[in-house]
Amino acid sequence: xxxxKLERVNxxxxxxxxIDDVSMAIGDGEFVVFVGPSGCGKSTLLRLIAGLESIxxxxxxxxxxxxxxxxxxxxxxxxxxxxxxxxxxxxxxQNIAFGLKLAKTDKQTVDERVRQTARILQLDGLLxxxxxxxxxxxxxxxxxxxxxxxxxxILLFDEPLSNLDAALRVQTRNEIAGLHKRLGxxxxxxxxxxxxxxxxxxxxxxxxxxxxxxxxxxxxxxERPASRFVAGFIGSPRMNxxxxxxxxGNDRGCRINVPGVGExxxxxxxxxxxxxxxxxxxxxxxxxxLTPAAQGEGVEVVNVEYLGSEAYLYLxxxxxxLLVCRTEAPSRFERGERVxxxxxxxKVHLFDxxxxxxxxxxxxxRSDRHSEQAPT
Amino acid sequence: xxxxxxxxxxxxxxxxxxxxVLMVYAIFPFYYALVTSxxxxxxxxxxxxxxxxxxFSNYATVLSxxxxxxxxxxxxxxAVSVVLIALLxxxxxxxxxxxxxxxxxxxxxxxxxxxSMFPQVAVLSGLFEVIRTLDLYNSPGGLIxxxxxxxxxxxxxxxxxxxxxLPDELEEAAIVDGASxxxxxTKVFMPLLWPAMATTGLLAFIAxxxxxxFALTFTLTDSQRTVPVAIALISGGSQxxxxxxxxxxxxVIVTVPLVVLVVIFQRRIVSGLTAGAVKG
Numbered sequence: 001x002x003x004x005k006l007e008r009v010n011x012x013x014x015x016x017x018x019i020d021d022v023s024m025a026i027g028d029g030e031f032v033v034f035v036g037p038s039g040c041g042k043s044t045l046l047r048l049i050a051g052l053e054s055i056x057x058x059x060x061x062x063x064x065x066x067x068x069x070x071x072x073x074x075x076x077x078x079x080x081x082x083x084x085x086x087x088x089x090x091x092x093x094q095n096i097a098f099g100l101k102l103a104k105t106d107k108q109t110v111d112e113r114v115r116q117t118a119r120i121l122q123l124d125g126l127l128x129x130x131x132x133x134x135x136x137x138x139x140x141x142x143x144x145x146x147x148x149x150x151x152x153x154i155l156l157f158d159e160p161l162s163n164l165d166a167a168l169r170v171q172t173r174n175e176i177a178g179l180h181k182r183l184g185x186x187x188x189x190x191x192x193x194x195x196x197x198x199x200x201x202x203x204x205x206x207x208x209x210x211x212x213x214x215x216x217x218x219x220x221x222x223e224r225p226a227s228r229f230v231a232g233f234i235g236s237p238r239m240n241x242x243x244x245x246x247x248x249g250n251d252r253g254c255r256i257n258v259p260g261v262g263e264x265x266x267x268x269x270x271x272x273x274x275x276x277x278x279x280x281x282x283x284x285x286x287x288x289x290l291t292p293a294a295q296g297e298g299v300e301v302v303n304v305e306y307l308g309s310e311a312y313l314y315l316x317x318x319x320x321x322l323l324v325c326r327t328e329a330p331s332r333f334e335r336g337e338r339v340x341x342x343x344x345x346x347k348v349h350l351f352d353x354x355x356x357x358x359x360x361x362x363x364x365x366r367s368d369r370h371s372e373q374a375p376t
Numbered sequence: 377x378x379x380x381x382x383x384x385x386x387x388x389x390x391x392x393x394x395x396x397v398l399m400v401y402a403i404f405p406f407y408y409a410l411v412t413s414x415x416x417x418x419x420x421x422x423x424x425x426x427x428x429x430x431x432f433s434n435y436a437t438v439l440s441x442x443x444x445x446x447x448x449x450x451x452x453x454x455a456v457s458v459v460l461i462a463l464l465x466x467x468x469x470x471x472x473x474x475x476x477x478x479x480x481x482x483x484x485x486x487x488x489x490x491x492s493m494f495p496q497v498a499v500l501s502g503l504f505e506v507i508r509t510l511d512l513y514n515s516p517g518g519l520i521x522x523x524x525x526x527x528x529x530x531x532x533x534x535x536x537x538x539x540x541x542l543p544d545e546l547e548e549a550a551i552v553d554g555a556s557x558x559x560x561x562t563k564v565f566m567p568l569l570w571p572a573m574a575t576t577g578l579l580a581f582i583a584x585x586x587x588x589x590f591a592l593t594f595t596l597t598d599s600q601r602t603v604p605v606a607i608a609l610i611s612g613g614s615q616x617x618x619x620x621x622x623x624x625x626x627x628v629i630v631t632v633p634l635v636v637l638v639v640i641f642q643r644r645i646v647s648g649l650t651a652g653a654v655k656g
Contacts, residue, residue, distance in 0.1 A: 052548050073554030085545035089567040098563075099553035146553070 002063055002076070002153035002186050003028045004049060009058035011044055011210075018044050020210040021058075026188065026203075031180050033189045035197040036207035037233070043158055045207065046190045050079050050156050062153065073103070078147030079156040083163065084139045086131040092118075092142050093127040099150045117145045120182070137168045144176075148183065157189040161196060173199060194234055198222075206230050228355035231282045237312060237324040239349075240288065242281045249275050252361045256281065256350070260299055260318060261341050268350040268358040279358075282349035285312065285326035290339040298340040299323075301333050315339065406631065413624035420620055434625035438610075443598040444626060447606035451630070454516050454602055455584040458523045462580045463573055465524075466531030471561050473532065474539030475547065485536070492529030496589050499525075507594055514596040522590045527580040538572040539565065574641045582634060603630045 004026040011019035018041045026032050034042040047053040049060065051072040060068055067075045078099075086095050096117055100110045118124050121141040131139055140160060147155055157176070161169045177200055180187050191197055197204050198218045206213040206221065206229070214226040218234075225231035231239045247255040247263060249270025257263050258281060270279075290313070293299075302322070303314040311331040315323040323341075333339060350358045412420065416431045438444050473481060503522055512518035542565060550560040566573070588604040595601050601609070607626045612619040 050552065052551065071554070072552045077552065079549070079552045081545040081549060083543060083545050085543060085549040087546070087549075087564055098550075098555075102554045102559065146549075150553075 003061075004154060004186065004188070005059075005061040005064075006049075007059040007061070009045075009048060009060060010056045011041075011048055011053065012056045018210050019048065022207075022210075022212055024205060024212065024215055026186060029184045029186055031187045031189065031200060031202045032205060033191060033197040033201035033203075034205050034207055035191055035194060035233070036213075038192055039209075040207040041210040042190045042192075042207045046156055046158055046188060049154075049188060050077055051075050073099075076153040077156055078150060078152035078154070080140075080143045080147045080158065080160045082159045084131075084143040086139060086142055086146070088131055091128050091130055092123060092134070092145075095131070095142055096145045096149045099146065103150060113149050113151075117149045120148075120179070121145045136164050137172060140164065140172055141175075144179070148179075148185075152185070154186045154188065155183075157187065159191055160189075161191070161193070176200065194236065198234070204234075206233060208233075224357070225282075225349060226357055228280060228282065228351040228357070231349055231351070231357070235284060237285050237326065240283045240285065240323045241351075242283065242317070242321070242323070243319070244279050244281045244350075246270055246275050246277055246279055248272075254350070254358075261343075264343075264345055266345055266348065266350060267360050269361050270350075270358060274352070277353060279353070280351040280355075282351060283323075283343045284347070285324045287344050287347045288323065288325040289342045289344075290315075290325060290327070290333065291342070292333075293338045293340040295338060298338045301335055301337050301339060304331055304333070304335050306330065313339075315341070409624045409627050412620060413628050415621065417619070417621045434621035435629070437619075437622045438626045438629065443601070444606055444610075446599050447601050447603045448630070450516055450600060451585060451603040454519045454523065455581050457516070457520045458527055458584040459577045459580045461520065461524050462527045462531045463577055465528060466535045466576065467561065467566065467569070467573070469528075469532045470535035470539045471557070471565070474536040485533070488529050488532050492526070492533075496526070500589065500593060503590075504593060513594060514600050516600065518594045519584075519587075519591060519602065522594065523580075523584045523587060527583055531576045531580060534576045535569065535572055538569055542568060578637060578641055581637065585630070585634060 006022055006024050009019060009022045010017065022045060034045060036042045044053060048055050051067070051070060055068050059066055062075055072079070087098065090098065093114055096114045097110050100113055105113070114127070115124075118127055121144060123138070123141055123145060126134065126138060126142075131142065134142065140163075143160070160176075161172055164172060173196060176189075180200075189196075189200060201218055203215060203217055204221055205215050208229050214221060214230045216224075221230060221234045225234065228241070232241070242258060244256045244258050247257055249255070249272055251269045253265060253267050254270035255263055255265050256279065299315045299317055301313050302316045305312040305314075306329055309329060311327050311329040313325040313327060313331060313333060315325060317323060327333075352358060408425075411425065411427055413434050414427050414430050414432070416433055472478075473485060503525075507513050507518040507521065510518075510521070512521060546564060547560055550564045555563065586604060587602070588608070591602045591605045592608075595605065598606075598609075603626075607623060607630070610619060610623050610626060
């Protein structure tokens with residue numbers, strides 16, 4: 001079975017470290033998405049797995065076999081490039097057949113495979129066309145077809161949807177998800193778009209400046225981000241961050257002072273010696289609760305964005321920070337109104353000075369789960 | 377008629393007059409050679425700009441000379457070999473210089489460019505010694521070697537420029553498909569470089585076909601000469617006669633292949649010279 005394992009993989013270009021001690025294990029048939037801001041090394045990591053860049057040190061294993069020095073073809077990977085990189089002078093048929101022919105497959109098998117691939121990707125009628133006579137979405141499918149025709153153990157995607165328009169992107173995203181279900185092969189997918197990551201992935205790898213911030217299912221990343229970076233990266237609109245001060249703290253929970261809200265008890269564990277430190281409170285836009293406030297109290301609603309199914313309210317804090325609140329549409333509040341803030345204490349996140357999430361005390365987590373099951 | 381339309385007409389007339397002047401300037405010498413070649417030698421010094429009667433005796437004279445036919449054969453061998461060698465070496469060199477990152481790449485490019493700047497005369501004596509040492513004197517081999525030296529620099533430069541414009545991902549896609557560098561070069565890059573190759577190949581062909589100085593220096597006997605030298609050495613019945621008729625006929629004969637080649641590759645050349653100038 002085709003699992004991929006990275007063991008302390010490093011990549012340096014000259015003296016710049018692009019990939020820094022990355023370790024992970026990707027199971028057979030899993031759909032893993034690398035996500036991160038531009039320049040975080042996600043494409044480089046994919047190219048290291050593909051064999052288009054050499055690994056400076058560390059081990060890459062496919063099927064429990066070390067493949068550091070093997071060519072892409074020997075590793076048994078197929079890759080879909082951002083610009084598709086179809087051979088412009090070859091027809092769709094020749095594009096898909098190119099790799100098979102190079103592998104010295106006999107003619108009949110080549111023909112069968114090409115036609116089968118074309119059928120899966122609905123390219124049947126287009127086999128004799130040149131890439132320039134195809135639409136963006138069709139080119140995309142040819143690129144996928146070329147990658148999967150050799151039946152590689154692992155399929156790699158390098159931002160395959162970034163050249164498509166919004167409507168086609170959603171459609172192709174669904175097609176890729178369907179393809180994964182049908183083929184059951186291991187897929188690794190690179191994107192900077194968190195929606196793609198959340199919708200496609202079995203597991204997401206969040207990368208930042210060449211190292212892994214967190215690996216987990218979309219739900220884990222959303223509900224239990226390990227760091228401020230992950231919390232801010234996953235979710236749209238972005239998580240709100242409020243500077244708070246710790247009043248008391250122990251291994252069962254802590255009490256913090258939130259400007260404009262007051263003191264609150266949170267289930268996060270906080271070492272007693274950290275009391276008085278400045279922490280950051282992370283609140284998702286949907287976990288902020290607003291109540292009307294009297295003139296001169298609370299915070300001001302500076303903007304209301306109406307999106308049809310929901311509305312975003314922008315709130316100006318005293319220190320100049322802008323908070324986002326997701327509410328039902330149409331919103332009860334209007335621009336210029338003043339509101340009082342509150343939040344669900346068991347749904348917020350607390351980050352220490354280095355941006356690490358503080359762990360939730362066990363008892364609190366249990367009661368958290370309990371409250372989720374209880375009808376509200 | 378308004379002043380504006382009048383101005384438009386005058387401008388249009390001026391434009392076509394200018395075109396006419398340029399056409400005459402470019403074509404007249406060749407046209408006059410053609411006219412002269414079709415005249416019998418008795419009418420040679422009567423100036424006329426039109427072909428009154430067609431007379432092929434000059435062509436018959438030239439084509440009946442075995443040395444001239446041998447010269448055409450030599451020219452074809454030399455020019456075709458030069459084109460093939462220059463394209464093969466140029467393409468592989470362009471792949472290395474345009475695609476492979478290595479230390480000193482720019483230096484190599486600069487040296488290649490520098491070499492092409494030497495005037496022919498400057499290297500003549502040195503090259504003569506080289507050809508003598510290699511035992512290529514008075515043979516097409518010597519000419520092929522020396523012409524390749526002068527055509528390779530621009531072949532490499534033009535092809536490298538084109539090679540660099542091909543997207544990196546195309547090569548990577550080929551690598552992922554399991555293609556070796558040679559397969560990538562011949563199956564993926566070469567078809568895309570056709571316009572550039574046609575252009576450089578044709579330029580190399582013209583250079584080799586028309587070259588005179590090396591051809592004169594590195595050959596000795598009539599049987600080894602190429603066309604430009606052969607034409608220059610066509611002599612008349614006595615040392616006081618310059619046989620203009622046969623010379624012009626020979627000139628027309630050797631120009632025709634070039635014209636045919638240019639017409640065949642015209643499209644390619646235009647797209648080759650402008651490709652990459654604008655994105656599209």
